Amino acid sequence: MLKNYLLSPGPTAVPERVLLAMAQPVIHHRTPQFSAVFADCAKRLKKLWQTKEDVIILSSSGTGAMEAAVANSFSKGEKVLVINSGKFGERWGQISESFGLEVVWMKLGWGQAADPSAIKAELDKDPDIKGVFMQATESSTTVKHPIKEVAQITRGRDLLFVVDGITGVGVFEIPMDDWGIDILVSGAQKAFMLPPGLAFIALSEKAWKKADEAKNSKFYLNLKKEKKNLANNTSAYTPAVTLINGLKEALDMFEEEGLDNVYKRTALHAKAVRAGCDALGLKNVTDSPSEAMTGVYLPEGVDGNKLVKTLRDNFGVTYAGGQDEWKGKIIRIAQLGYIGAFDVIIAISALEMALSKFGADIKLGTGVAAAEEVLKEGFGI
Numbered sequence: 021m022l023k024n025y026l027l028s029p030g031p032t033a034v035p036e037r038v039l040l041a042m043a044q045p046v047i048h049h050r051t052p053q054f055s056a057v058f059a060d061c062a063k064r065l066k067k068l069w070q071t072k073e074d075v076i077i078l079s080s081s082g083t084g085a086m087e088a089a090v091a092n093s094f095s096k097g098e099k100v101l102v103i104n105s106g107k108f109g110e111r112w113g114q115i116s117e118s119f120g121l122e123v124v125w126m127k128l129g130w131g132q133a134a135d136p137s138a139i140k141a142e143l144d145k146d147p148d149i150k151g152v153f154m155q156a157t158e159s160s161t162t163v164k165h166p167i168k169e170v171a172q173i174t175r176g177r178d179l180l181f182v183v184d185g186i187t188g189v190g191v192f193e194i195p196m197d198d199w200g201i202d203i204l205v206s207g208a209q210k211a212f213m214l215p216p217g218l219a220f221i222a223l224s225e226k227a228w229k230k231a232d233e234a235k236n237s238k239f240y241l242n243l244k245k246e247k248k249n250l251a252n253n254t255s256a257y258t259p260a261v262t263l264i265n266g267l268k269e270a271l272d273m274f275e276e277e278g279l280d281n282v283y284k285r286t287a288l289h290a291k292a293v294r295a296g297c298d299a300l301g302l303k304n305v306t307d308s309p310s311e312a313m314t315g316v317y318l319p320e321g322v323d324g325n326k327l328v329k330t331l332r333d334n335f336g337v338t339y340a341g342g343q344d345e346w347k348g349k350i351i352r353i354a355q356l357g358y359i360g361a362f363d364v365i366i367a368i369s370a371l372e373m374a375l376s377k378f379g380a381d382i383k384l385g386t387g388v389a390a391a392e393e394v395l396k397e398g399f400g401i
């Protein structure tokens with residue numbers, strides 16, 4: 021028997037409670053019974069977004085909400101600034117270009133966080149820019165971007181600040197209204213502890229107003245139509261009923277723990293994973309690490325692709341490797357979602373053992389001991 025642990029930054033592990041909630045028989049979606057669940061979820065999602073606006077639930081993967089942002093609040097030919105510091109930043113630009121927007125790319129090195137003053141300079145220089153797109157966490161590089169600081173620059177200008185919070189919402193605080201974010205999207209299979217298949221999106225008053233004039237085409241991802249339906253506690257098309265039953269349970273779990281405690285737990289685990297990796301001499305890939313996940317370079321001579329495969333297939337522990345220029349060179353370990361202190365120990369222990377199998381010069385237990393020193397705090401030791 022091989023016991024499996026899913027420690028990749030998405031999809032993340034689904035708690036048993038959520039799985040059982042999803043085992044309920046499917047009920048018809050145009051019923052008072054389902055409408056009550058749907059409306060309750062939509063209302064409670066607002067707490068995670070910290071917004072007074074509607075949070076729209078879409079049946080799609082996270083990219084669906086990204087596409088909805090571009091399709092609903094922008095028009096062909098408009099100029100937008102895209103912060104491209106990895107795969108997902110690049111995706112904002114690709115979606116924008118596929119809708120005929122003119123993309124000004126701000127390309128950053130991998131592992132680099134956005135510099136708010138560079139964004140300010142670009143916006144001061146070019147008043148035609150109608151949108152700024154970035155990630156809260158760029159999952160491909162594990163970088164946390166300074167969303168609050170960028171929002172201070174974008175708010176008050178004639179443009180929308182659009183944030184991909186797919187590995188941000190439910191990981192750390194992103195008070196949408198307070199900071200002045202115009203569009204904030206997220207998805208099910210990361211911090212929300214759900215299987216893939218749901219996406220969430222909220223628009224500020226300014227973004228809804230722009231949506232009234234926007235000319236890009238959309239059909240399935242028509243947010244104004246969804247907003248109208250949500251006012252009647254339903255969705256435009258058949259929603260993913262089963263996943264929404266799971267979402268209700270996941271939101272219960274968030275509420276029972278308290279969102280602040282969710283953020284604290286995730287941050288403590290991030291600190292523990294970093295300490296463990298540091299002790300093993302594995303260098304972090306960024307100076308601006310997110311609490312969502314930890315990315316470290318593997319020792320010279322260790323083939324990351326083989327290491328990740330061995331960890332998954334022989335040890336039963338799934339991590340994420342690197343993408344593109346970091347393929348085979350790094351490993352990414354999740355802290356977001358359904359992760360407890362001892363999952364951190366498993367993550368570091370399995371990594372230590374796999375590294376020694378691949379000939380790295382490490383002393384077994386070093387990383388685990390360092391992680392335990394941090395995790396003690398969570399148990400009041």
Ligand SMILES: *Cc1c(COP(=O)(O)O)cnc(C)c1O
Nearest residue numbers: 081082083108157159186187207
């Ligand atoms: C996972 C992820 C996405 C993509 O979401 P899908 O659900 O695969 O469509 C987009 N952005 C970020 C930051 C992510 O981590």
